[in-house]
Amino acid sequence: MSPFVTKVQQLSGQNLLACYQCGKCSAGCPVVSQMDILPNQIIRLAQLGLREDLLESKAIWVCASCMTCNVRCPKGINIAEVIEALRQIMLRRREDHVDVKELSDAERADVPPIALISSLRKFTS
């Protein structure tokens, strides 16, 4: 197993090989329309250790951590945790996805603290 696959499994606490590609996670994902690779494909690419395809994907930043995939996976895989692991690998290299300085004053004032804090928790290191 490549160090990358080991890392993803460790950070997510999931056994990637349990996935049998039924596609149920992608079928119920509410934001799938904006994803370049779908949740089931994320798991497949992770099984194969296709690091760059995963870390350069848009999908890992589109996921809203809604947990729908997790509660529906017939194999009990927590897909949201796998996606979090991928985001964490990027964030731990200081590759932030959101820069609060780029938001206008109006945008910052407009959104409630719960939105700003959760966005920064998910998208910055």
Place this chain on the structure above:
Amino acid sequence: MKLAYYPGCTLKNHAKNFEDSALCAIEALGVEVDEIDRWNCCGTVFSLATDDLIHHLAPVRNLIRVKEAGADGMLTLCAMCFNTIKRSNERMKSSPEDLAVINDFMYREKLAYEGDVPVYHLLELLRDELTFEKVAAAVKRSLGDLKVASYYGCYLVRPAEIGIDDVENPTVLDDLMKALGADAVDFPLKTECCASYQTVDNPDIVADRTNQIVSSALGQGAEVMVVSCPLCAFNLDHRQRETARKYPEFKHIPVLYFTQLLAIAMGCTEESLKLDLHHVDPKPLLQGKGLI
């Protein structure tokens, strides 16, 4: 049962309507709660990475404050706070090693945490402790024929281990609305995510979600939607502006916190409803129904 109330950040500003209406309503129901002394932000999202222990400090610190207050448990209103704190609590209960690390890190706290503070959402208190029969008996102003679509979103019900109701088909909010005399309108997207924190850097995706969720509720005849999360409220109410820009056919609907309808039913004053904090003005509807 004496519960310590954890408000969370947004209930002190953007969601003051959530807090004031809830506190007025539960007082009318005879429930006594004290706000936790020196509470801090819970972090809003539960840490999903196995090794990310640092983000459990904030929830655990709040649980220590509950112990210091000598309360029997923590009462939450915001669905995200509820989820984050309850999940951290479950992790502390199931992992003595993690708990020991956290306690070591916070060695200057007067109490060590032992995983022994139960975390409740207000809806559980109303359903399981007070019971909806008693809530119904306390109604001073019935909601009449108001058609209410209850939106559950994610964090009240997922994951199943901490959810307060059925993971695919929750009914707790609908049951409460019926107890208050309203017509509960079921709709297929009641547990579909509003895209949550994407609202900060990708409001476009929230517009898609809001369009679908609101249209689904309207399609079933809803006149108003109720929520239990300030982020859902922002996305489903305030983001209707962006939604209408992107989808010209989009029809608006007022979005309330469930506690605002509870407060109306319990005879609270309009002052406690803070109806000015909404984007889509709920007053014409509520006035039309004789509720304010």
